[in-house]
Amino acid sequence: MRAVRSIFTCVLLGGLAAGGIAAAPALAQDAPTPPHQQWSWEGPFGTYDLAAAQRGFQVYSEVCSACHSMKELHYRDLAGIGLSPRQIKAIAAAVTVPDGVDDQGSPKEAPGTPGSQFRSPFPNDQAARAALNGALPPDLSEIVNAREGHADYVYAILNGFSDPPPGFKLQAGLNYNEYFPGHQIAMPQPLHDGQVTYADGTPNTVPQMAHDVVTFLAWAANPELVQRKQIGWRVVLFLVVMTGLTYAVKRKVWADVEH
């Protein structure tokens, strides 16, 4: 047993040793499986609930974006959750984004355009760590794809904050979360009841806001999903017909061969 573990560790850590890097201790994998939620984009016909995604974008803008970047997205992409070109222009113009250098060679900023990348809250990772007690908030562009459990996991994390159970030793500056591996997460509880005011009168409870922002993040991670399934149905139907025809041809060709 020990020998096997040591070979595995040896193989695994061989790279680390060669790279002169210390391995981070493996996190305890004792978090429960996130419960499955109903999501609008599931199944072969599922598409994004655009109203939820728009509300989710509002939650991201007003809450998450204070710490989390979404570097892979541009404001023009928001057409994918049903925003009009005018709305997108207004959203982009409301933020300032880096805009190269001026005549003196100093970095300058300008109002965003639809072609701008989503504004990042920090200029770089070091600045983020310095401001946030050493923690680095992950970029959210791909977060739904990048976690085991996907949308269910992100939803569970947003709803999973509580006081630690008695006897649990929480390190200073960390927060208790039932679904986070090891239960100690640097992010404080981000959503609180009534935090965001929805224009459409949807109740602004934590589960509702979490559901909306996860819908937005799922769209952000796989914006091609709707078009992909639409094309997919046509391709599959075509191939079903094609397979039938080809099989008929094959039968006809082989009809005169005893085999």
Place this chain on the structure above:
Amino acid sequence: MAGQQHDSNFSNPVIQWIDTRLPIFTMLQKEYAVFPTPKNFNYFWNFGALAMVILMIMIATGILLAMNYQPNTHLAFDSVQHIMRDVNYGWLIRYLHENGASMFFIVTYIHMFRGLYYGSYKKPRELLWMLGVVILLLMMATAFMGYVLPWGQMSYWGATVITNLFSAFPIVGHPIVTWLWGGFSVDNPTLNRFFSLHYLLPFVLVGVIFLHVAALHVVGSNNPLGIDVKSPQDTVPFHPYYTAKDSVGICVFLLIFAIIVFFMPNLLSDPNNFIPANPLQTPSDIVPEWYFLPFYAILRSIPNKLAGVCLMFGSILVLFVLPWLDTSPVRSARFRPIYRQLIWVWVAAVIGLGICGANKPIGIWVVLSRIFALYYYLHFLVILPVLGKLERPLPLPDSISRPVIGGGGGPLPGGATAKPMEKA
């Protein structure tokens, strides 16, 4: 000065003109139209053609991806995101390429199983089989390097673990690893060369596949009965019979491929590879792609690194000598009552190894992977040599057109089968 012109008789004057100077049409006619092919193939014989189709899809999508990909550690991850989000139908091209790799391995593994089950590696097809093993090795190298290119966490750490395997070899090990990396860790030079080689190797693959097919066209195809072609009655011309049958297989294959690409494109991808590579943070579990899992399980089942590495590579290299390990003169498992069952035990062991490879090497998984790895080698090194001597094969049919003696459903020799030959 006039050399000898090729004697050609195509009715189309353009084809005739070209063919007398460069007889490619005569060659195609001979190798792909009238090429006499055993008439009793089952659908297992589709998988070679399927592998060709998927290789062409991989090369086409790969060329398009390379137009937008940046082989630089600072840009690679974002350039893949750019392909997925901004390039027109970039998501489609990438999902085809990404899932195409898995499809390529499924198809190739079934193709190899076909060879194992029906004894296609036996005389006179040994070299054909060995070229196939070279193709498998090239595919594995290509797939491994391709998986590094998106520069996600699993790309980086997979590359680190696998390249480090070479450090197990005494004395030369570490210099080899440094040489592979182009530095002292997996870094930009590694990514650059992997991109270069990932682009190169598929064309080497095409070359070896050409030899594989050329060898096939010298010795001819095996068939489910595993007996030699005895007369023209046993064969049909490749076209239209097998072009039609391969087309059915290709349509079904494309249908399955399309369902995966359009409805579950991330089914086989690891969430960790959506996180940019970070040399300072190791994922809690480093797992290769599914098609490497059985070999990964063999590697981890041995408590000595060098022995594990040797047994892992050995598990593929043993296939090179398979034609001489199997001492039975009978090809098809249909007529080998014991081999016919043991081959499935071997398949179960390989699948078992794959499951072990996906789990952390602790507790029962270590025990199981050792048992399966042992059986894997036992099958090739002990069972096949001994079984060939002990097993009493069933009586072989006289010919393909007159199959199993007393097997019922007596087909008509002559008349019905002669007809297709007239077209040839």
